[in-house]
Amino acid sequence: MDLTTKRIIVTGGAGFLGSHLVTRLRRAGCQHLVIPRSADFNLTREEEVRRLMEQVRPEVVIHLAATVGGIGANRKHPALFLYNNLVMGTHLIEQSYRHGVSKFVMVGTICSYPKHTPVPFKESDLWNGYPEETNAPYGLAKKLLLVQLQAYRQEYGFNGVNLLPVNLYGPGDNFDPESSHVIPALIKKFLEAKARGDRAVTLWGTGKPTREFLYVEDAARAIHLATEKLETSDPVNIGSGSEISIHDLARKIAAITGFKGEIRLDPSQPDGQPRRCLDVTRARELLGFQASTSLDEGLEKTIDWYCSTLPARDAAAA
Ligand SMILES: NC(=O)c1ccc[n+]([C@@H]2O[C@H](COP(=O)([O-])OP(=O)(O)OC[C@H]3O[C@@H](n4cnc5c(N)ncnc54)[C@H](OP(=O)(O)O)[C@@H]3O)[C@@H](O)[C@H]2O)c1
Numbered sequence: 001m002d003l004t005t006k007r008i009i010v011t012g013g014a015g016f017l018g019s020h021l022v023t024r025l026r027r028a029g030c031q032h033l034v035i036p037r038s039a040d041f042n043l044t045r046e047e048e049v050r051r052l053m054e055q056v057r058p059e060v061v062i063h064l065a066a067t068v069g070g071i072g073a074n075r076k077h078p079a080l081f082l083y084n085n086l087v088m089g090t091h092l093i094e095q096s097y098r099h100g101v102s103k104f105v106m107v108g109t110i111c112s113y114p115k116h117t118p119v120p121f122k123e124s125d126l127w128n129g130y131p132e133e134t135n136a137p138y139g140l141a142k143k144l145l146l147v148q149l150q151a152y153r154q155e156y157g158f159n160g161v162n163l164l165p166v167n168l169y170g171p172g173d174n175f176d177p178e179s180s181h182v183i184p185a186l187i188k189k190f191l192e193a194k195a196r197g198d199r200a201v202t203l204w205g206t207g208k209p210t211r212e213f214l215y216v217e218d219a220a221r222a223i224h225l226a227t228e229k230l231e232t233s234d235p236v237n238i239g240s241g242s243e244i245s246i247h248d249l250a251r252k253i254a255a256i257t258g259f260k261g262e263i264r265l266d267p268s269q270p271d272g273q274p275r276r277c278l279d280v281t282r283a284r285e286l287l288g289f290q291a292s293t294s295l296d297e298g299l300e301k302t303i304d305w306y307c308s309t310l311p312a313r314d315a316a317a318a
Contacts (some may be wrong), residue, residue: 001060001096001103001228004029009056011036011043011092012064016172016264017107017165020194020220021062028224034058038065044084049091053099061096062105062227063089064173067138071204076136082137089145097158104160105227108235110276112164119243120279123164123235127152132273150233161230163223166239166278170216170298171305183213187303190259200204200262201254204269207247212277214240215293215301225287236282240291243277252296256303 003025010025012018014188025033034056041048043065067077069083089106096104113121114129133141149160169183177185186203193201200284222238230236244252250263283289291302 003060003224003228004031006030006059007032007034007056008060008062009034009036009058010062010064010095011088012066012272013062013063015064016170016183017168017216017223018064020170020216021064021223023228024224026218028209035128036065043088043092046087046091046095049095053095057099058096058101060103060105060227061092061164062107062223063092063259064107064116066107070181070185071134071270073179074138075270078137081135082128082141085138086141090148092124093145093152093158093160097152097156101186102159103200103227104149104158105223105230106145106160106162108140108142108162108164109139110239110278111135111235112143112146113139113273113276115273119275119277120241121237121277123237124280126235130271134270134272142187146235147227153233159231160233161226162233162235163226164235164237164278165219165222166212166237167215168219169213170302173302173306175306182246182249183212183253183299183302184306186253187257187306190250190254191303191307192258193261194257194259198261200264200265201259202251202264203246203250204266205246205271206247206267207250207265207274208279209262210241210243210275211273212239212241213247213298214238214291215247215297215298218291218293222281222283222287222289225289226256229287232286236267236286237278237280238283238289239278239280240277240295241280242295243272243275244295253303256296259315
């Protein structure tokens, strides 16, 4: 599909992943991009989704808008995470179908996978159990949207596709301690500990769980490719295909930030899912997608970006 002349809505297009995707689409020549902000269109409300569709008459919808956060935010707001993500997606899919959208790209999450999925996670394992409890409401809401798109393709021939990205990181990530994911949380922790001259930093959990991370610009490239090429509602994993323990990740971030103290662990705090690493064969076969940014390179870029924003953050906090 040639996207350059299409009217495209990118929900969540001003967010972390969305802003990288929008930059990429603009550079690729897409001329008709609409980014609905939540202040103008609250996408949890069906009438506002309908109003958006009537105003824009989109040919393509890329759905990234979501209520997201790390383990702490998921534990504190399970109802909000379930409700917002479920109804936003449900209304957008239904109204996109009713308004004749020719391609709908759903950005899901690997939090939809069962807690004890064998590593590497294959798309065929998605239904073999209940997700890890702390993020199940979020993961299941997005999983139902995947089923909605499969059902709409089966009954209506609606062209919806489903992507399952791993944990993302990169410039523009959310560094708010209330809702940040593990990489920004650790970067902030180590930089602040270094600035205070602390002798130790304590991590949540045992440090043993493994995670896979994908640099945000690689994720944006995968979504771009899927919007152009993907023609199945079967889910497609989007990741780098390699895992690292939280303890080793912390050691890497400590080294790049220059924190020389001790790394302690607090096993009384939850670990989340024991291991996460995706089988990325399907993305390679269907999209020709492979991650190209190494974790070391991506972390350095992220830390450089965050440090460059500190004067503005300090000024805003003063
Ligand atoms: N970050 C990750 O590690 C990761 C990993 C896997 C999948 N994903 C998925 O990728 C997508 C983007 O994540 P992100 O980290 O970029 O999130 P983000 O920075 O929090 O951006 C989310 C965006 O959603 C919009 N939004 C939220 N509620 C809305 C509402 N009621 N109406 C309209 N817009 C609303 C917000 O728009 P405003 O700015 O206008 O309020 C915001 O810009 C999500 O679907 C997420 O599940 C993310």
